Amino acid sequence: MSPLFFFLWTLLTSVSAQLRSGFYVDNCPKAESVVREVLRRAMINDPRSAASVMRLQFHDCFVNGCDASLLLDDTATMLGEKLSLSNINSLRSYQVIDKAKKQVEKICPGIVSCADIIIMASRDAVVLSGGPNWEVKLGRKDSLTASQEDANNIMPSPRDNAIFLINLFDRYNLSVKDMVALSGSHSIGKGRCTSIMFRLYNQSGTGRPDPAIEPKFREKLDYLCPIGGDGNVTGDLDATPYKFDNQYFKDLVNGKGFLNSDQSLFSSDARTREYVEFFSRDEGMFFTAFIEGMLKMGDLQSGRPGEVRKDCRVANTRPMKHMEILYNFSN
Numbered sequence: 001m002s003p004l005f006f007f008l009w010t011l012l013t014s015v016s017a018q019l020r021s022g023f024y025v026d027n028c029p030k031a032e033s034v035v036r037e038v039l040r041r042a043m044i045n046d047p048r049s050a051a052s053v054m055r056l057q058f059h060d061c062f063v064n065g066c067d068a069s070l071l072l073d074d075t076a077t078m079l080g081e082k083l084s085l086s087n088i089n090s091l092r093s094y095q096v097i098d099k100a101k102k103q104v105e106k107i108c109p110g111i112v113s114c115a116d117i118i119i120m121a122s123r124d125a126v127v128l129s130g131g132p133n134w135e136v137k138l139g140r141k142d143s144l145t146a147s148q149e150d151a152n153n154i155m156p157s158p159r160d161n162a163i164f165l166i167n168l169f170d171r172y173n174l175s176v177k178d179m180v181a182l183s184g185s186h187s188i189g190k191g192r193c194t195s196i197m198f199r200l201y202n203q204s205g206t207g208r209p210d211p212a213i214e215p216k217f218r219e220k221l222d223y224l225c226p227i228g229g230d231g232n233v234t235g236d237l238d239a240t241p242y243k244f245d246n247q248y249f250k251d252l253v254n255g256k257g258f259l260n261s262d263q264s265l266f267s268s269d270a271r272t273r274e275y276v277e278f279f280s281r282d283e284g285m286f287f288t289a290f291i292e293g294m295l296k297m298g299d300l301q302s303g304r305p306g307e308v309r310k311d312c313r314v315a316n317t318r319p320m321k322h323m324e325i326l327y328n329f330s331n
């Protein structure tokens, strides 16, 4: 091993760090309170930013682990994840994470990873929307690269049904219960007409609407999203889109789910329906299961080399081919 390679190698620690709560108590004790305050302020200007920030955890963690790969802007040699199929014109509030990072860098530069900021802010989004609070595990590193191709291949579509989603989440060791509880994140936020046009007018190529949609609710959605209308118009994911509660599950039981992937959890599979009914009746059980799911999802790691980025949009270290090779040797 050449000295230069060895030097580079020791600068980078593996993304597979041991995560624990209170990771920053000694070297950045204010990190969590600063992030929460940034989100609180963002929500005053844009109440939806809570939902948009929380969604970032899902889209980061499912694509090669919770490593803030999602946040990297495209470079001349790398297509990032921001413009992938599920993310383009859809993910938002990246600037809230930028703001939090800037504030945290001011008090303790080079300490707190962007990946951890996503995890903290997602928890805060739930708390500040009236949901439960919990202790997050921290100590993640930020990736050196991102993969648009992986994002395209991995992230689910609003057309997917319960069976597909059960199998997708199972690949991450997330159970049916975890998956249904995590879908309860759609208790807050909005979706675009383009995500539901097919189920309003041509479900599964039948030329007819999804029969699982309650008729009055369908009229409302048809009005919001007419054929040939603006696909960027948004509708609420549940009846209380700024409150983190179990209304989402009550809506599904009543045929008032916004996305096909939501309604399908009640209407197309007995295994998921059981949990939808359970959570619709017991908000406390939903909260408990949701926290468990968020912690499990937050544990996903890629095992690749990482760093603490200075700017969440740009890697400090230019990834090099030989570094990957070196990594494979040392593994």
Ligand code: HEM
Pocket (backbone or CB within 6 Å): 048, 050, 051, 052, 053, 054, 055, 057, 058, 089, 090, 091, 092, 156, 157, 158, 160, 165, 179, 182, 183, 185, 186, 188, 189, 190, 191, 192, 193, 195, 237, 259, 261
């Ligand atoms: C189970 C599979 C899932 C599917 C198929 C799915 C799909 C979607 C879609 C299609 C949208 C609307 C996007 C648009 O129309 O622009 C959306 C929004 C959202 N998703 Fe998911 N999602 C899933 C799971 C999750 C999970 C696990 C989380 C977080 C824990 C999450 C959090 C959110 C939030 C908060 C919004 C609203 C965002 C906003 O208002 O900006 N989703 N999701």
Ligand SMILES: *[C@@H]1O[C@H](CO)[C@@H](O)[C@H](O)[C@H]1NC(C)=O
Pocket (backbone or CB within 6 Å): 171, 172, 173
């Ligand atoms: C799922 O669990 C199995 C068995 O414990 C483990 O080998 C595998 O790495 C886990 N997969 C993920 C994505 O965590």
Ligand SMILES: *[C@@H]1O[C@H](CO)[C@@H](O)[C@H](O)[C@H]1NC(C)=O
Pocket (backbone or CB within 6 Å): 202, 204, 205, 206, 207
């Ligand atoms: C509905 O979808 C099917 C299959 O994707 C397609 O062949 C058909 O043309 C569509 N019908 C309408 C009215 O868009």
Ligand SMILES: *[C@@H]1O[C@H](CO)[C@@H](O)[C@H](O)[C@H]1NC(C)=O
Pocket (backbone or CB within 6 Å): 089, 194, 230, 231, 232
């Ligand atoms: C939504 O708006 C974006 C940005 O203005 C545009 O590029 C895109 O084509 C629009 N999408 C739809 C479905 O209309």
